[in-house]
Amino acid sequence: MSKLQEVNAAVAAGKTKAIAGLVQEALDGGHSAQEILDTMIEAMGVVGDKFSSGEIFVPEMLIAGKAMQKGVEVLKPQLASESSTSLGKCIIGTVAGDLHDIGKNLVALMIESAGFEMVDLGVDVPKEKFIETIKANPDANIVALSALLTTTMPAMRDTVKAIRDSGLTGFKIIVGGAPITQEFADEIGADAYARDAGGAAVKVKELVS
Ligand code: B12
Known part of the structure; x- marks a missing residue:
């Protein structure tokens, strides 16, 4: 079995x-951080499929998530190249009712390394909390929303609407997460969508340029 397969x-x-040691060994063996991240994301896809088919249950999904987070910790220095330029401030969070944060944390890491200061509100964030945080951070120029469940897509829609209805301006809203599409982002009035963390960093730079 190759290191990536391990x-x-x-x-x-x-x-x-075991995961931290294995990730370090893969890095030492010459694999790039991106290759290692990709194989971990692929593994989570398989875990999700096994959950869907009833082969495994929430505890197994949770523990796989924990392993992935520990693996990402080792990769963080490689993934996040220090940026000396300041492009602004980003408020990020997973929308109400949704507890998934592995992808959101990766997006936060990549946006931060693109040169943004990060205000991370965590998971299950009510729309009111986003609005309160935007008011408290008038220099924020990006608001990033994550949702991993089809059942929390309406919360993403509500959050974008509440932010727009608040009349606050001066920032762009980017949305993402496994069930989110460009079409949905357009429909709910977000300014941008990206499929993954690397794409998110590229998009936010475009949004503020
Ligand atoms: C790990 C996991 C969990 C863990 C989460 C741990 C954690 N700390 O996050 C736990 C066990 C808590 C969990 C719980 C549940 N989960 Co879950 N979970 C997963 C799993 C296996 C992996 C998710 C993950 O981390 N992927 C890896 C990361 C890197 O990918 P990502 O999150 O997609 O993020 C990338 C992109 O989406 C994007 N992105 C993400 N956010 C953002 C934001 C912006 C702004 C942008 C631009 C981009 C972006 O960039 C990221 C990096 O490239 C997925 C299966 C899957 N394939 O996704 C199921 C999955 C998401 N879960 C699912 C379900 C059903 C649940 C539960 C309802 C199960 C239950 N019966 O209780 C609960 C819901 C809890 C809740 N209220 O949120 C379903 C969702 C089905 C659906 N269509 O809605 C999935 C798809 C599994 C499946 N196939 O059935 N889960």
Whole structure:
């Protein structure tokens, strides 16, 4: 089994103790941080499919998520190249009712390394909290919303609407997450959509330029 396959298998099996060492070994063996991240994301896809088919349950999904987070910790220095320029401030959070944060954290990391100061509100963030935070940070020029469940897409829609209805201006809204599409982003009035963390960093730079 190659090192990348070992990393993949360790995430899928939720090996939270072994994962950091395996990721480090993969890096030392010459694999890029992006390659290692890609194989971990692929493993999470398999975990999701097994959950859908009833082969595994929430605890297994949770432990795989923990393993992935520990693996990402090791990759952070490689993924986030220090940026000396300041492009502004980004407020990020996972919308109300949604507890998924692995993807959101990756997006935050990539946007931060693109040169933005980050205000991370965490998960299950009510729309009122986004508005309150935008008011408290008048220098914020990006608001980023994440949703991983089809059932929380309406909360994303409500959040964008509430932010627009608040009359606050001076920032752009970017949305993303597995069930989100460009079409949905357009429909709910977001300014931008990106499919993954790398794309999010590119998009936010475009939005403020
Ligand atoms: C790990 C996991 C969990 C963990 C979350 C742990 C954590 N700290 O995040 C736990 C166990 C808590 C969990 C719970 C549940 N989950 Co879950 N989970 C997953 C799983 C396996 C992996 C998610 C993940 O981390 N992927 C890896 C990251 C890197 O990818 P990502 O999140 O998609 O993020 C990338 C992009 O989407 C994008 N992105 C993300 N956010 C943003 C934001 C912006 C602004 C932008 C631009 C881009 C962007 O960039 C990211 C990086 O490239 C997925 C399956 C899957 N394939 O996604 C199911 C999945 C999302 N879960 C699912 C379900 C059903 C649930 C539960 C309802 C299960 C239950 N019965 O309780 C609960 C809901 C809890 C809640 N209220 O939120 C379903 C959703 C189905 C649907 N269509 O709605 C999935 C798809 C599994 C499945 N196939 O059925 N889950």
